[in-house]
Amino acid sequence: MPDADALPLVEAQLRRFLRREVDAGSLEAGGRISDAMLAKVAELGLFGLSIPERWGGLELGLAGCCSVVTQLARSDRSLATTVGLHNGLGVRPLIDRGGDALRARWLPRLAAGEVIASFAATEAGAGSDLTRAATLATLDGDHVVVEGEKHFVTNGGFAGLFTILARTPDRGGARGQALVLVPRDTPGVTVGPEEHKLGLRASSTVTVRFDGVRVPADHVLGEPGAGASDALAALEWGRTLMAAGCVGTAVAATDAALEHVRTRRQFGRPLLSFPSVRQHVAAMLRESFAMQALVMAAGRAERRGDELSHLATAAKIVCSEGAFDLCDRAIQLHGGLGYLEGSGVARMLRDARVTRIFEGANEVLLARLGTALYAAESSAERRRLHEHDGPLAARFDDVDAHLEVALIRAREIHGLAGVRAQTLLQAFARADIALAAASACLASRSPERALAHQAAEDQLDRAERWIVAAAGAPERSARDALLVEPWVERRLDASPSSEVRA
Amino acid sequence: MLETPDGRRSRTIELIAEILEVQVDTVRPPQRLREDLGLDSLQSLELLSLLGEELRLELPMEEALELETVEDACAFVERTVAANA
Numbered sequence: 001m002p003d004a005d006a007l008p009l010v011e012a013q014l015r016r017f018l019r020r021e022v023d024a025g026s027l028e029a030g031g032r033i034s035d036a037m038l039a040k041v042a043e044l045g046l047f048g049l050s051i052p053e054r055w056g057g058l059e060l061g062l063a064g065c066c067s068v069v070t071q072l073a074r075s076d077r078s079l080a081t082t083v084g085l086h087n088g089l090g091v092r093p094l095i096d097r098g099g100d101a102l103r104a105r106w107l108p109r110l111a112a113g114e115v116i117a118s119f120a121a122t123e124a125g126a127g128s129d130l131t132r133a134a135t136l137a138t139l140d141g142d143h144v145v146v147e148g149e150k151h152f153v154t155n156g157g158f159a160g161l162f163t164i165l166a167r168t169p170d171r172g173g174a175r176g177q178a179l180v181l182v183p184r185d186t187p188g189v190t191v192g193p194e195e196h197k198l199g200l201r202a203s204s205t206v207t208v209r210f211d212g213v214r215v216p217a218d219h220v221l222g223e224p225g226a227g228a229s230d231a232l233a234a235l236e237w238g239r240t241l242m243a244a245g246c247v248g249t250a251v252a253a254t255d256a257a258l259e260h261v262r263t264r265r266q267f268g269r270p271l272l273s274f275p276s277v278r279q280h281v282a283a284m285l286r287e288s289f290a291m292q293a294l295v296m297a298a299g300r301a302e303r304r305g306d307e308l309s310h311l312a313t314a315a316k317i318v319c320s321e322g323a324f325d326l327c328d329r330a331i332q333l334h335g336g337l338g339y340l341e342g343s344g345v346a347r348m349l350r351d352a353r354v355t356r357i358f359e360g361a362n363e364v365l366l367a368r369l370g371t372a373l374y375a376a377e378s379s380a381e382r383r384r385l386h387e388h389d390g391p392l393a394a395r396f397d398d399v400d401a402h403l404e405v406a407l408i409r410a411r412e413i414h415g416l417a418g419v420r421a422q423t424l425l426q427a428f429a430r431a432d433i434a435l436a437a438a439s440a441c442l443a444s445r446s447p448e449r450a451l452a453h454q455a456a457e458d459q460l461d462r463a464e465r466w467i468v469a470a471a472g473a474p475e476r477s478a479r480d481a482l483l484v485e486p487w488v489e490r491r492l493d494a495s496p497s498s499e500v501r502a
Numbered sequence: 503m504l505e506t507p508d509g510r511r512s513r514t515i516e517l518i519a520e521i522l523e524v525q526v527d528t529v530r531p532p533q534r535l536r537e538d539l540g541l542d543s544l545q546s547l548e549l550l551s552l553l554g555e556e557l558r559l560e561l562p563m564e565e566a567l568e569l570e571t572v573e574d575a576c577a578f579v580e581r582t583v584a585a586n587a
């Protein structure tokens with residue numbers, strides 16, 4: 001496999017490049033990432049990470065791509081997002097669903113970084129609910145005509161190729177969708193100005209309009225009508241790569257915090273000598289470990305051709321929340337300095353914030369995963385990744401069994417109405433992904449066994465807490481399981497203000 | 503209106519249109535919940551759960567997962583009414 005040969009070499013060159021040429025502070029201050037920087041990234045081969053060798057790429061596989069994105073994110077999250085988006089959502093639909101002629105035409109240029117890829121699904125009226133996408137791709141002879149506007153297009157400012165999600169009313173059903181490839185230089189494509197963002201400021205985010213844009217019919221990727229599931233397949237890569245970026249942020253935040261608490265002295269001692277500071281750092285190390293273990297488990301699943309969607313979703317949620325929590329802890333341990341931009345940790349927090357929103361808002365992913373568990377569409381098998389026995393594996397089995405019992409009991413009580421008890425479903429989903437994270441820690445091949453076990457224990461504790469929260473709900477009616485009390489309903493519906501007087 | 507099969511059928515179709523925020527005359531029995539109406543299997547569960555509440559029916563979840571068309575949903579409601587009678 002190219003994976004094993006290429007990865008160490010790429011990583012060695014990458015480390016040198018990051019050390020010498022990448023400074024997150026100045027990248028951010030310079031606005032959108034420069035063409036010169038993009039050219040250097042291309043020279044390292046980073047735009048061809050996931051592209052098969054026969055089209056000039058490195059064919060790394062998901063695990064190898066994750067490893068590179070983690071390295072990039074340790075230095076700069078905007079750069080990691082640019083490269084990760086290109087290699088995941090940007091090129092996977094073309095690799096997996098494109099015809100041979102189309103792949104031969106575009107993939108070599110994408111691998112060389114001559115052309116950078118974007119993925120455009122979101123619209124003004126279609127964010128979490130992509131079934132509402134209004135962009136149309138209608139057949140006209142041997143072409144399709146694209147009409148619509150896409151928002152929040154990452155890489156859009158410099159991308160040469162957009163993969164867009166469009167409705168195909170004349171094929172694949174009235175609400176059928178498909179992914180369609182649109183080259184930037186096609187007449188009718190207009191790229192808007194860069195958005196001003198909280199974080200990821202060196203990455204590009206724009207609106208792109210398509211006015212009567214004609215592309216040959218072979219630019220429709222995959223089967224017309226299968227757009228939604230094709231997008232989900234690409235998101236398996238996208239979410240895992242984004243989670244890998246969060247691992248990089250987690251490592252960087254933990255390194256920065258450790259460095260600070262080792263050197264900063266108060267009360268005549270280094271901060272690291274205080275038990276509560278040590279506890280913060282230990283929690284950070286355990287959390288980072290679990291995040292990394294989940295990403296690696298997803299990488300192994302992809303290599304084996306196993307189902308990836310559950311692990312990608314679990315990694316996306318655990319890593320986006322973990323990265324934000326770790327940045328927050330790193331700021332706390334820096335004290336006032338952490339609040340100043342010069343510390344670097346403030347930027348990490350700003351950069352990490354969006355990961356709980358994009359590629360599927362966490363609340364939405366949790367509700368969907370919870371519904372799948374509740375409808376017994378998702379099986380307990382999916383969260384067991386380890387093979388070891390021993391006391392922790394036995395505890396995993398116990399917690400796993402508790403979750404199944406809680407699910408069965410909830411189904412008995414709520415029946416079909418339970419599929420609308422969103423907070424209950426999210427609690428089940430949280431227990432499920434914590435179990436997957438625990439199992440990933442136990443399955444990890446890291447020599448740091450004590451850390452692996454403690455990280456797994458944290459996740460099992462978390463899973464138990466969510467099962468207790470969910471199991472409390474069945475005692476109430478399905479409506480109450482929404483956990484919105486009548487006074488809240490009244491308050492929320494009554495006035496636009498949320499002012500509260502005690 | 504919900505006492506007769508025709509009444510239940512129109513209410514089912516009306517509810518589907520309400521949930522999808524589309525005109526009621528655009529929802530037709532042969533349409534597929536997924537490809538034509540853009541509902542995936544989990545969203546169709548939500549739809550059926552609302553139907554169950556509105557029509558005061560206990561709809562079994564296992565069968566709910568197997569519905570493919572608007573017609574299936576109407577027939578499913580009728581079967582459940584008959585079974586409960």
Ligand SMILES: Cc1cc2nc3c(=O)[nH]c(=O)nc-3n(C[C@H](O)[C@H](O)[C@H](O)COP(=O)(O)OP(=O)(O)OC[C@H]3O[C@@H](n4cnc5c(N)ncnc54)[C@H](O)[C@@H]3O)c2cc1C
Binds near residue numbers: 085127
């Ligand atoms: C920096 C950046 C880069 C992006 N890059 C891309 C890109 O390259 N391509 C692309 O297509 N999109 C991109 N996006 C868009 C992103 O994927 C969407 O913002 C995201 O999917 C959420 O959609 P929305 O913003 O419309 O939020 P909404 O759908 O309006 O949701 C707002 C909030 O409401 C809650 N919510 C919504 N629905 C539910 C529900 N069913 N249950 C419970 N809670 C719910 C969630 O908390 C959610 O965060 C990007 C966004 C940003 C900020």
